[in-house]
Amino acid sequence: MTGSNAQQPNWERDGQTLRLSGRWTLRRLGGNFAAQEAALRNISPETLWDLTAIEALDSAGALLLWQAWGSQLPEKIRMEDQQHSIFARLAQIQPITPPPLRPWHVLDQLGAFLIETGRDLWGLFLLLGALLLEFGRGLRHPRSFPWREISATIVNTGPNSLPILTLIGFLIGVVISFQSASTLAQYGANIYIVNIAGLSILREFGPLITAIILSGRSGSAFTAQIGGMCVTEELDALRTFGIPPIRRLILPKVIALALVMPLLVLWTDMVGLYGAMLVAKVELGIGTTFFIQQMPVAVPSFNLWLGIAKGAIFGVLIAWIAGFHGLKVKPNTTSLSRETTNSVVMSITLVILIDAILALVFSNTGISN
Template sequence: LAQAGRGRPWDLRAIERLDSVGALVIWRAWGGVMPSDARLSAEQEAVFRRFAEMETPTAPRRPWGLWARLDALGAHILSVLGDLWGLFLLLGALLTELWRALRHPRHFPWREISATVVRTGPDSLPILSLIGFLIGIVISFQSAPTLASYGANIYIVSIAGLSILREFGPLITAVILAGRTGSAFTAQIGAMRVTEELDALRTFGIPPVQRLILPKVIALAITLPLLVVWTDAVAILGAIIVAKLDLGISASFFLREMPIMVPDFNFWLGIGKGILFGILIAWVSGYHGLKVQPNTDSLSRETTDSVVLTLTLVIVIDAVLAMVFANTGISVG
């Protein structure tokens, strides 16, 4: 069609009806540009002008090479630094709203805290029970052959207790809640941004940080350490079962020796990690929820980024705490 019309003026005035499909075929034959010598009726010209308005320019091809990669790396670094700066700004807003809540407690939505605790706590127990129980089984099952070969069966109590109370309990709980609860927080706040509910809150003089994010931070700071205790308990139960079956360590001996071989500091360290991780999850998810632009693509992208950043920070902070408290709470002998 394009070759047939080459070098000749297009005269479509004799066509009485031109539907959108036929007009699109002609538009593509023109190469997306209406010829200056085309002879059209007013209705036909209006159709092709609408095509011209809807035509999206082709994105320029991204250059390849060293400079292009350095440019992409620099853009990524600037994006990360921007997120860190935004997180610190949100932290300042959270501290300001917390101080305001302590000074004027009647204006703070305390019911939102209890509602968030109920939504995030009991609903997470089944998955935490399953994963915690399996973690306890794996720890004991992997340690049992080596301990049995050295005749050190009783040290299963120390290995399981330290690894569960100190590391796996808070870490597994934080990972599950980051993927489950953190993503839900980001999606909830982001959906309110898409539907302009956040703008409505600001219109009524209600700060979104006070109404939406701070209650979630407080709620997770309460809920997550309690879930850590639950995860510790079911993980130790799994460790006891394997210790009984593989090493002949009775449950009564395990529970009696555990407070002796595992100092209380490890339990409280796990609880402290739970509080810290709970604050971190709500903080990061709230930040990404506020970053959502009023479109669904931004909502899905920020939800994914929220989970990725939260998991990264949880693991980094856990590694830092492991190095800081490396020689604390470890029973020797």
């Protein structure tokens, strides 16, 4: 063979000798790996493999031959020293075998998850006790109370959260009214848009949306701040100077969110109801004045106070969980990112769980007849 055909990977049998020739490279083998390997795998084990006529042999060609041989050199083979070194490297590569699947593997994972969850609950309980002790100590000694930290946290979590809460609250009110308008119009029950929008926003969506936004925005920031101080050993420095980290870092955040969350809930409620009023006027022809006058009649004030109370509860919960996960951070960046994520996930999960429990407890309360 001459020309480019002479460079193609070929073999020919001469009695008990199989002589390979050409260029056994990735470029020349092309897409014939499976066919070439299947053909070479059927060669008799008594055959002498002669590789001395091969012009070029790269890792792809060597791997093809190696797999055809069953991951071991044939008993009878003739090759160059350079070719022998390539196969020697292949022999050193051990195949990756997946670990055996144990029948109780799922139960092991479930047990580890339950143990870790139990440790977190116990740690949260201990942190709650420490917060109550520090709060009582601060009431007895007002001068030692972290007033500056509380005011700084209120500024950072309150006014700075208003833009995103304004946008989300307004859109929630618009969506609720817009989705309800067509159905109410079909039955001539346009005025009941006040009941639907008022109850859903004041009782559920206002505090819930505010808590979720604050969990992702402020809760993650709290965890990252405290965790970063763990990484840089600032918490150890505070303890060295006799300053309890819980008093200076976690308690101010708990108090600040307990104070600012009800105000943020009120703002979200107001913006959400404004969006609902706009849609009610455009879609159903209900005037703004009638909407405002009908609101106290259709929606008892209990729902407003329930939403405000939810906001205070959620605020304490978010700061409490954020501080706990911040203290869990180990002195490495991987732990910091993991605990920040866990803080947000746990906060949102518990917020939704507590909201569902409160909805069941007060299901027949605050509903106008």
